[in-house]
Amino acid sequence: MSAAPALRxxxxxxxxxxxxxxxxxxxxxxxxxxxxxxxxxxxxxxFLDINYILKxxxxxxxxxxxxxxxxxxxxxxxxxxxAASNMALSACLFAxxxxxxxxxxxxxxxxxxxxxxxxAINAFMIxxxxxxxxxxxxxxxxxxxxxxxxxxxxxxxxxPEEFIGIDNILIYGVxxxxxxxxxxxxxxxxxxGGTIFGRQIYLIGTNEVAARHAGVRSKRIKTLLFLAMGxxxxxxxxxxxxxxxxxxxxxxxGGELQMVLMAMLGGCYIFGGRGTILGTFLAAxxxxxxxxxxxxxxxxxxxxxxxLGVLLIVSIIATNLIYSRAER
Amino acid sequence: xxKRHLLKPLLGLTAALALTTAALAADxxxxxxxxxxxxxxYFDSITGGFEDACxxxxxxxxxxxxxTAEATSQIPFIEAQIQRGVNxxxxxxxxxxxxxxVLDSARAxxxxxxxxxxxxxxxxxxxDATILPTNFDKVGGDQVEMVGSLIGYEGxxxxxxxxxxxxxQNKWIVGMKxxxxxxxxxxxxxxxxxxxxxxxxxKSTTEMEALLSNYPNLKGxxxxxxxGIAAAAQVVQQRKLADKxxxxxxxxxxxxxxxxxxxxxxxxxxxxxxxxxxxxVYFAKGVLDKSVKNEVGASFDVPNLGKTTINKGNSIxxxxxxxxxxxxxxxxxxx
Numbered sequence: 001m002s003a004a005p006a007l008r009x010x011x012x013x014x015x016x017x018x019x020x021x022x023x024x025x026x027x028x029x030x031x032x033x034x035x036x037x038x039x040x041x042x043x044x045x046x047f048l049d050i051n052y053i054l055k056x057x058x059x060x061x062x063x064x065x066x067x068x069x070x071x072x073x074x075x076x077x078x079x080x081x082x083a084a085s086n087m088a089l090s091a092c093l094f095a096x097x098x099x100x101x102x103x104x105x106x107x108x109x110x111x112x113x114x115x116x117x118x119x120a121i122n123a124f125m126i127x128x129x130x131x132x133x134x135x136x137x138x139x140x141x142x143x144x145x146x147x148x149x150x151x152x153x154x155x156x157x158x159x160p161e162e163f164i165g166i167d168n169i170l171i172y173g174v175x176x177x178x179x180x181x182x183x184x185x186x187x188x189x190x191x192x193g194g195t196i197f198g199r200q201i202y203l204i205g206t207n208e209v210a211a212r213h214a215g216v217r218s219k220r221i222k223t224l225l226f227l228a229m230g231x232x233x234x235x236x237x238x239x240x241x242x243x244x245x246x247x248x249x250x251x252x253x254g255g256e257l258q259m260v261l262m263a264m265l266g267g268c269y270i271f272g273g274r275g276t277i278l279g280t281f282l283a284a285x286x287x288x289x290x291x292x293x294x295x296x297x298x299x300x301x302x303x304x305x306x307x308l309g310v311l312l313i314v315s316i317i318a319t320n321l322i323y324s325r326a327e328r
Numbered sequence: 329x330x331k332r333h334l335l336k337p338l339l340g341l342t343a344a345l346a347l348t349t350a351a352l353a354a355d356x357x358x359x360x361x362x363x364x365x366x367x368x369x370y371f372d373s374i375t376g377g378f379e380d381a382c383x384x385x386x387x388x389x390x391x392x393x394x395x396t397a398e399a400t401s402q403i404p405f406i407e408a409q410i411q412r413g414v415n416x417x418x419x420x421x422x423x424x425x426x427x428x429x430v431l432d433s434a435r436a437x438x439x440x441x442x443x444x445x446x447x448x449x450x451x452x453x454x455x456d457a458t459i460l461p462t463n464f465d466k467v468g469g470d471q472v473e474m475v476g477s478l479i480g481y482e483g484x485x486x487x488x489x490x491x492x493x494x495x496x497q498n499k500w501i502v503g504m505k506x507x508x509x510x511x512x513x514x515x516x517x518x519x520x521x522x523x524x525x526x527x528x529x530x531k532s533t534t535e536m537e538a539l540l541s542n543y544p545n546l547k548g549x550x551x552x553x554x555x556g557i558a559a560a561a562q563v564v565q566q567r568k569l570a571d572k573x574x575x576x577x578x579x580x581x582x583x584x585x586x587x588x589x590x591x592x593x594x595x596x597x598x599x600x601x602x603x604x605x606x607x608x609v610y611f612a613k614g615v616l617d618k619s620v621k622n623e624v625g626a627s628f629d630v631p632n633l634g635k636t637t638i639n640k641g642n643s644i645x646x647x648x649x650x651x652x653x654x655x656x657x658x659x660x661x662x663x
Contacts (some may be wrong), residue, residue, distance in 0.1 A: 046408075046411045046413070052411045156399075156426070244426045245425065246425040248399055248426070250398055251399075291404065295408040296411055300366060
């Protein structure tokens, strides 16, 4: 699960194992996570309750799931900022369809299909027309949210009773969204770290021209990643709709920043080629622990924002330091 | 009836909690008020009422609020307060439906849930009671009467509102239009435009300027929002149009005082946000120690406010109608 071997020069002496293990961005995230749990449990005696922490995680589980796929997109050297708007538009289309009389499975299919189409639109402009992904997805971020408002208006649409409550489904006491997040982490972790496909994603992100010369079908892989991102966005949108019981155009507003934050906190390198699913997995928990800890300690939002900002800056400095050391 | 059934296990639970905690019966009631967002001066006044009443009755009080007023931003705060084991959650809801499920889980834990200064319209069964400043059905009519009396019940008027989706404002605007259409007293008044300043001072100012240029014969402007009325008054003051265009609406006395003093605004209306907090605490304390029945038609006494009745839909108003502020009484109010 490491990008380092691809960069190792033949003549350099092998790094001692303990150093390889410790000097990794994920280790940093892990240390911060442990630290956050300790500090949060000191801040408030109400914090250290596994049920409460799991429940709080379900509030961000959709963003966390999307962040896993986003991690792969970022490693490939691109970015997708439209995922949260995609969530809103897919959920609005789903809710609109079922309100207009479509049976539930059909409505779900419409929502998921919409997500795929949105992913395809991004892929067409980024991979097909070779436009920069940050600009394209800032555009679609606005467009998808706008369309959601056109469809849903200012009102919220209620979803059918049998669709509500994904967060109330407990498996061995763990809410379903958390299980889904953990399961997807394992699957994507294996894909990214243990398959040729995964290695190819790292290679594209490190040097796309070289990757293409080496026979990697970078266009096909990137298209696939954007489609996966689109579909995941739709799934997360429907999960949010199920959790809230109603859909509005502002569903998941600002979520793209949380997703990027999770990837960055987990040691993902914004210019591609580096990052791991494990890092994003840990970072999602870190973010939830930190925000939950501050909220249950009744901290004012202003302080919460400051802490989050400092956390991000610290993690970015650490990531850069660690990567520059690894390159030496 | 349903309420009584809910109340019993609730009281049993609080009693059980009090027994299990070390502090026993001396454990003070924990009350929290969750605002729409931080940095909103209007809520300082409500919070002041909560604080003073809690001090009087020996309750613990906390005010918390998310950074932004979007639909789901209050959810983690409600979860956290459930986890903290508070006895009462008062909330100014940011959404009529997104928070419904988490309010349910709060009530399942035996927490008394009150919506204060705004209700979850359409989902009223998911809270125990609502505390509103006045009967919101009558605000529209009162405001039309106010502007009518200022312009002599004749001429063009316009509305400068908050956002297009603000539920309270929209309800009042419907009330204004109804009153204008149905009451013969206002038949010579014509509503020419409804514009939205999004509760931002700059946008409200721009919209007010546009109203003045588009409708040169405009005689009155109703701004049923504290941001809007202050911006509108500012424009009229700068252009020295106070004799021609009458600005009224809902405003904060502290913000409107200079405009009343220099005659830019003759009169405006509002309620006392302070009393909402004050009443909420007395009501919550009463319900939890069983001295007040949370039933439609029941009544209870609140110091300084007198006898208060629980209206249809477990809705409680702090005052019967809007308070009018003018040069005579403006100095008596400090919020």
